[in-house]
Amino acid sequence: MNALVGTGGLIRLILRRDRFILPAWIVLLAVIPVSYVSGIEELYPTAAGRAQYAATSGTNPTFLALYGPLHSTSVGGLVAQRAGFLPLIVGLIALLTVIRHTRGEEEAGRRELLGSTVVGRHAGLAAALIVTMTATLVLGLLSGLVLTSGGLPASGAFTLTLSWTFAGWVFAAVAGVAAQLTEGAGAARGIALGVLGLAFVLRVAGDVGGTGNELSWLSWLSPIGWAHGIQAFGGERWWVLVLSAALAAVLIAVATAVSARRDVGAGILAARLGPADAAPGLRSPFALAWRLHRGLLMSWTAGFVALGLIFGGVADGVGDMVEDNPQLQEIFARMGGRGGLIDLYLAGIMGILGLIASAYAIQAALRLRSEEANLRAEPLLATAVGRLRWAGSHLVFSVLGPVVALLAAGATAGLVHGLNAGDVGEQLPRALGAALVQLPAVWVLTGIAVALFGLLPRVAAASWGAFALFLFLGQVGAVLGLDQWMLDVSPFTHIPKVPGGAVTAEPLLWLLAVTLVLMLAGLVGFRRRDAAVG
Amino acid sequence: MENIIVAAALTKSFGPTQALDGLDLTVRAGEVHGFLGPNGAGKSTTIRILLGLLQADAGHVEMLGGDPWRDATTLHRRLAYVPGDVTLWPNLSGGEVIDLLGRLRGGLDPKRKADLLERFDLDPRKKGRTYSKGNRQKVALVAALSSDVELLLLDEPTSGLDPLMEEVFTTCIEEERQRGRTVLLSSHILAEVERLCDRVTIIRNGASVETGTLAELRHLTRTSISAELASPPNGLAQLGGVHDLRVDGTRVRFEVDSNQLGPVLRQLTTLGVRSLTSQPPTLEELFLRHYQDELTGSQPQGASR
Numbered sequence A: 001m002n003a004l005v006g007t008g009g010l011i012r013l014i015l016r017r018d019r020f021i022l023p024a025w026i027v028l029l030a031v032i033p034v035s036y037v038s039g040i041e042e043l044y045p046t047a048a049g050r051a052q053y054a055a056t057s058g059t060n061p062t063f064l065a066l067y068g069p070l071h072s073t074s075v076g077g078l079v080a081q082r083a084g085f086l087p088l089i090v091g092l093i094a095l096l097t098v099i100r101h102t103r104g105e106e107e108a109g110r111r112e113l114l115g116s117t118v119v120g121r122h123a124g125l126a127a128a129l130i131v132t133m134t135a136t137l138v139l140g141l142l143s144g145l146v147l148t149s150g151g152l153p154a155s156g157a158f159t160l161t162l163s164w165t166f167a168g169w170v171f172a173a174v175a176g177v178a179a180q181l182t183e184g185a186g187a188a189r190g191i192a193l194g195v196l197g198l199a200f201v202l203r204v205a206g207d208v209g210g211t212g213n214e215l216s217w218l219s220w221l222s223p224i225g226w227a228h229g230i231q232a233f234g235g236e237r238w239w240v241l242v243l244s245a246a247l248a249a250v251l252i253a254v255a256t257a258v259s260a261r262r263d264v265g266a267g268i269l270a271a272r273l274g275p276a277d278a279a280p281g282l283r284s285p286f287a288l289a290w291r292l293h294r295g296l297l298m299s300w301t302a303g304f305v306a307l308g309l310i311f312g313g314v315a316d317g318v319g320d321m322v323e324d325n326p327q328l329q330e331i332f333a334r335m336g337g338r339g340g341l342i343d344l345y346l347a348g349i350m351g352i353l354g355l356i357a358s359a360y361a362i363q364a365a366l367r368l369r370s371e372e373a374n375l376r377a378e379p380l381l382a383t384a385v386g387r388l389r390w391a392g393s394h395l396v397f398s399v400l401g402p403v404v405a406l407l408a409a410g411a412t413a414g415l416v417h418g419l420n421a422g423d424v425g426e427q428l429p430r431a432l433g434a435a436l437v438q439l440p441a442v443w444v445l446t447g448i449a450v451a452l453f454g455l456l457p458r459v460a461a462a463s464w465g466a467f468a469l470f471l472f473l474g475q476v477g478a479v480l481g482l483d484q485w486m487l488d489v490s491p492f493t494h495i496p497k498v499p500g501g502a503v504t505a506e507p508l509l510w511l512l513a514v515t516l517v518l519m520l521a522g523l524v525g526f527r528r529r530d531a532a533v534g
Numbered sequence B: 001m002e003n004i005i006v007a008a009a010l011t012k013s014f015g016p017t018q019a020l021d022g023l024d025l026t027v028r029a030g031e032v033h034g035f036l037g038p039n040g041a042g043k044s045t046t047i048r049i050l051l052g053l054l055q056a057d058a059g060h061v062e063m064l065g066g067d068p069w070r071d072a073t074t075l076h077r078r079l080a081y082v083p084g085d086v087t088l089w090p091n092l093s094g095g096e097v098i099d100l101l102g103r104l105r106g107g108l109d110p111k112r113k114a115d116l117l118e119r120f121d122l123d124p125r126k127k128g129r130t131y132s133k134g135n136r137q138k139v140a141l142v143a144a145l146s147s148d149v150e151l152l153l154l155d156e157p158t159s160g161l162d163p164l165m166e167e168v169f170t171t172c173i174e175e176e177r178q179r180g181r182t183v184l185l186s187s188h189i190l191a192e193v194e195r196l197c198d199r200v201t202i203i204r205n206g207a208s209v210e211t212g213t214l215a216e217l218r219h220l221t222r223t224s225i226s227a228e229l230a231s232p233p234n235g236l237a238q239l240g241g242v243h244d245l246r247v248d249g250t251r252v253r254f255e256v257d258s259n260q261l262g263p264v265l266r267q268l269t270t271l272g273v274r275s276l277t278s279q280p281p282t283l284e285e286l287f288l289r290h291y292q293d294e295l296t297g298s299q300p301q302g303a304s305r
């Protein structure tokens, strides 16, 4: 039988299942960059203004780390840098989509149902890849059109947007391979996310020292680095796309080869046998939750340690920038001189880490919903375990997990920066404080997830919408010049800018109060409602 | 005799779907109670209400002398549940799940666990995601049967078990009955119900349509009779309880309600019987009648057709 028979039918099935989410992310991601065009034209209308921006914000390590290098001082160049997190986002969405429609389906047993009809052995993989890759292509073309109509030169616009498409292709292919390796969708997702994280960290490490530093080559090891290496608006290097296309092709070939060799439902990394009896400690809902959460918690913590190392490692270099640039010294003197600049940098970085930690908080809290919807909560709730005890066992991870992750990032950043600057004693507590002060904002996201779980369980995943909104407000809000009241919607707006800034307890207490109310509402709602299936 | 489960006039709807519509169910202490009904009749919904996972919209429900919704956790110490769809945690072994569920219920008997694992031929070292459907079912069964509880709530526990394992299950339930445990057994398998159950409740569209002992239910079934008579079968059609009468000269074929068998036989003898075959009533027929009404959408039938 032809291995691709039935691909068309599966494509239609995927399109039908994703008929809302697919257009939603394409349009959202296509529109974000053009919003930068007007914002930047308004803030920096003159070439001189943009050169000034390039010399300051555009090349400071925070921006280099988060958005990548600046290749041109044209409006397009500034837009391209500001949109520098898009390869990561597109890669993330592509990866999650492919896993969900391949290994996710297999794990749920639905693939088997289809496999017994006329569906070739590669059809599932092919359909998921075709849909995802076409979607990122549509995103690239649409976004390129929108940017061109927004007044940017077409060649630069399309290079930029197609670089996202190709990043999407590479990570769709990475997910295609990961989906063949393990038996569980969670583990496959973990592998693919690990590759994405590694690619991001490599790019950050290569870019953060500025163009032409001795570690620049690291970026060239990363498919995300390639998306920046294409230099949109700054002497485009189209050939970089060939690298991505070639890697994607190789990975797809690997995925196909592995898929041809394994059984439906099986993985290459075979599951090992477990113990015949439970350890004596496995006797409470919390002990079970620990088993279910520990892998995730450890990978998040490891990721935060890596981020802490990178961000802490370059903090001292931020200060050097001032000394290298006599014209700017006066400006920076007003911002508090060398020390003030580093503080500003640390505060900014910790704000980003806080936001990332809130993604973990949501993920851990939503485990409640997936346990319930997959009927794994039912046998537990049919024992002497009360609902609150069961919910609490998972919420511990949503509440304390971010504490662990931020503590790890703050401690490593403070330690590394302290060692560089020669006073660990002072820098460590400052960095720790800056990391931990994010927690009240992070917990608001826990609160939102719990409230939705308790009151509107079927749409609990909408917590990610809140996350996206806060991300948008934090990253794009200021560039767009949004009104303060809109920015105030995000809890992260209310976190004091430390180290350096003043700390007032009031906004933090408000955030804690909001969290408490949301969590209480969610838990009371959960106690009163039916255990909802599906 | 003490009642372990009393549900009266339960209603429950999910949006536009009326899952339960005035359901009554009484389970007595120490009995194995069969719970039958076509797909979507509301069996799982009823059991979930008994477990306090769902709250009934209206009606009265009492289990082990408590309110399943309010006293959920205390009642759960005294019962064990086997869900119809068993999903396990992918990274926990079957043995770990059995121990965990047993401990959360308040302890399990390791000797009995080992014995059950052997009888069900289950490898407890496999991880959750590598079990077949039948083996997942066995994990839940072993967890439930090795706990020391008064009441077992089993929702289609044998779906997915092979015939050999079904036999093992039947023996296990017989043992449970001898120990004086109460069992509520939802099932589609009639042989299993006939062998195990003391009393049966049949539900349809969320309401109970029959309840009683198997002997009582047999009264609701019909015997098929075909006979060769000495004279034309006059007056047979007028007798109560006769259905589907087909006459071919002096040969007759018909069905008769089991509680009308006596008068009909008397009439046959007056007519003179040359030969007679009768097919005994089966519960299957009764169940099929109830199941099929579902398809044709007509009302449940007593004696008339």
Ligand SMILES: Nc1ncnc2c1ncn2[C@@H]1O[C@H](COP(=O)(O)OP(=O)(O)OP(=O)(O)O)[C@@H](O)[C@H]1O
Pocket: A532, A533, B014, B017, B018, B019, B037, B038, B039, B040, B041, B042, B043, B044, B045, B046, B084
């Ligand atoms: N969570 C739910 N949301 C919406 N409808 C539901 C839900 N649970 C059950 N139903 C509906 O309630 C009705 C009764 O379902 P239930 O699962 O109790 O049937 P059942 O008798 O157990 O069927 P089966 O023999 O197939 O297991 C069905 O129509 C079903 O679709």
Ligand SMILES: [Mg+2]
Pocket: B043, B044, B045, B084, B155
């Ligand atoms: Mg059911």
